[in-house]
Amino acid sequence: MNRLVNAFLLTSLIAGTSLVIFSNHWFPIWLGLELSTLSIIPLLSYTSQSRSVEATLKYFLVQAFSAALLLNGAVLNLWISNSWDVNSITSPISYFIITAALIIKLGLAPCHFWFPDVLSGLPFLSTIIIACWQKIAPMFLLLSLSNLVSSEIIIVCSILSVLVGGWGGLNQISVRKILAYSSIGHLGWITCVAFFIPEVSYLLFLFYILNNTAILLICHNGSLYYLSSLSKSNVVPITAILFSIALLSLGGLPPLGGFINKVIPLIVFSLNGNNFIIPFFLIGSLISLFFYIRIVFNTSLTLFPQHSLNIVSFRTGNSSLSQPIISTLIPITIWGLLLLPIFFLFI
Amino acid sequence: MLTLLSVSISTIVLINVKKWNWNALFVALAMMTFLSITTVNNSGSASWSFLSHSLAVDSLSAPLIILSCWLAPLCFLAQNVVKGNSSSLQNGFLALTCSIIFFLLLTFSSLNILSFFICFEATLIPTLVLITRWGANVERLQAGTYFLFYTLFGSLPLLVSIVLISQTTSTLMIPISEIVTLQGNTFFSINIWWIITIVAFLVKMPVYGFHLWLPKAHVEAPVAGSMILAAILLKLGGYGIIRMNAYFPDVTTLSAILTVICCWGTLITSILCTRQTDLKALIAYSSVGHMSLVAAGTIVFSDWTISGAIMLMIAHGLVSSALFALANILYERTHTRNIFITRGFKMITVLLPFWWLISCAANLGLPPLPNLIGELYIITGIISWSIFLAPILGVATVFGAIYSLLIYQNTNTQSIVLSSMSFNEISPREHILILFHLLPLLSIIVAPNSCMVWSN
DSSP states (O other): OOHHHHHHHHHHHHHHHHHHHHOSBHHHHHHHHHHHHHHHHHHHHTTOOHHHHHHHHHHHHHHHHHHHHHHHHHHHHHHHHSOOBGGGOOSHHHHHHHHHHHHHHHTOTTSOTHHHHHHTTSOHHHHHHHHTGGGHHHHHHHHHHHTTOOOTHHHHHHHHHHHHHHHHTTTOOBHHHHHHHHHHHHHHHHHHHHHHOHHHHHHHHHHHHHHHHHHHHHHHHHTOOBGGGTTOTTSOHHHHHHHHHHHHHHHTOTTSGGGHHHHHHHHHHHHTTOGGGHHHHHHHHHHHHHHHHHHHIIIIIOOOOOOTTTSSOOOOOSOSSHHHHHHHHHHHHHHGGGGHHHHTTOO | OHHHHHHHHHHHHHHTSSSOOHHHHHHHHHHHHHHHGGGOOOSSSOOOBSOOSSBOBOTTHHHHHHHHHHHHHHHHHHSOOOSSSOOHHHHHHHHHHHHHHHHHHHHHHBSBHHHHHHHHHHTHHHHHHHHHHHOOSTTHHHHHHHHHHHHHHHHHHHHHHHHHHHHHHSOOBGGGGGTOOOOOSSHHHHHHHHHHHHHHHHHHTTOGGGOTHHHHHHHHSOHHHHHHIIIIITHHHHHHHHHHGGGOTTOHHHHHHHHHHHHHHHHHHHHHHTTOOBHHHHHHHHHHHHHHHHHHHHHHOOHHHHHHHHHHHHHHHHHHHHHHHHHHHHHHHHOOOBTTTSOOGGGTOSSHHHHHHHHHHHHHTOTTSHHHHHHHHHHHHHHHHOGGGHHHHHHHHHHHHHHHHHHHIIIIISOOOGGGOOOOOOOHHHHHHHHHHHHHHHHHHHOTHHHHOOOO
């Protein structure tokens, strides 16, 4: 794509998200959400492949609908509480409409159906934008709303997300769909903490975004689109090992950093005496660990019969820029458990 | 303590250089082992030594630390390394082994229950990689999945229990665990709390109902993986139960049920052992039987049974690891583990039948070897707890003797299969490997207090 157009679209994307995060008035928030949606559309569909265009269209429809729903809730809140201020959400009906819109935007269950479909139609760099960057704005809104009104809809949706994320990813062969379901599951863990201590959710969300970006960048570098292509030695061998470590960290195995994403919610749940919901999260995380393990097995723990010319190949892969970024992000997944004391500042 | 940890960490780092001196690394690990023997506590009472902010050694963890350090050079020996230029495959293998040892040292010496849990789980990933990457058959993927998921199924409730303990008692220090009391809300909640704490260790031990991962993992694992698994990783379970039982002094109903299940498990696995066809699966089931006995002992939690449990853990670790090393010596030459084919090697090996005899004798519980001391203490304690378990444990002991003698007879005194008569000699490396498994057994006979004292 033309470099100027690319720069313009990325700048408006960043501007849209920043507008959402830094506003106090509902109208710029809606504006920012729509701006980020509109500016992505050329970015996602510029290759004109039919699958990408279809994914872009689905993405646009879902996001536009949910943004309109959000504006509807904001206007309803204006009618009830006579204020456009974000902090003036007090009535349950406007809170529910806005939260429903955000749940659709984030891809939490039961509104998750668009997410694997969209993600599996896009190349990996676009996947990073959809799965990582585009979650920042709705997540910020959800967490700041949780500060005002505590409603159990978040817990219900997060339990459903964790279970859907576990069972949905089991029968997939496309790596993008697997990562989509893993994303749904992780967002379930993160948003459930929002009901109790929303500040902690920011920490978990940041950690998850970094982990997910590292994995998607490695997949982009090696063009690992399907489980069958995971055993390609297109990736530098150390990257294959780091890929497995990042995936196990996503699965929540100690001593890797992703364990933070599991232990902090458990501490928060039991702090508030809410032990009943814990088994659902444990079941969801165990099931999703199974397909992480399947990817890890296919990547570095099994060696398929190869033509001898292929065994030693250190091609640099798709993008040489991703290598230093991967090398920066992976140590966070390895040493991230040392960040656990930060959590204790919040309780 | 820090010296031991730094040696094992530096071994991981130094392995990855292109040309490493195998002898130097082996000597470094052996020196670490001899250094670890200083942790032993012969004072006759349970006390914490080597205290620091987060690591300490007491008379329960000292023998286990020594055992895990002892296994490190033995795993080096068991691996048939090619000296000189090392391939990245061997590097990775030895680095994984040393990382397991590192996390084990941290587990046994940690003063914080959460850090104990994190290191307990941290041993899973290198073991998983060892089983699935360096195993030989296609079933190793299923074995790795079973291993990981059985352990995690137990340990996620353990994490919940640790979080609940930290909420209730606002401390996670192990030395304080005897002073705090946990109050459940209802009659059932303290029992459920105890169950979710214990299940992780029961799966790890393993006791009979949760044992399915162990034969699979042992059959598919390479020799060093099997050795570490049998020797130390199973003992994590026993260590965990003994530590966590201090929080739950009065769970009588459930502990009674679990003790009976563990005793029956010993009997059933002993009978199953007589019908196994795979040599490694046989030794794996014998591990299950012995560790079910240890589990029964730790759940009964009297003075005698705990002492017997610790003694049997150490002795079984050494003997089981020796048996796996012996099985691998034969496997490397005949490439089969079928007991109908690996038989009669007394005819063609020089010193090996002697090692087989000592290991099988130790396995069946021959006095004065410490296996018998441990078993005897546990059985005495359990029988004094309930007389009705006496026939079960008696028959289990008899069957234990039966299958151990079956192992010895089949591999050594049966008629040899003619096709396996051409055979590499047993190298001195392998002789030293088995010798150093069995030497500590003899030394424990003369110093049993090092492995037996733990009174809270």
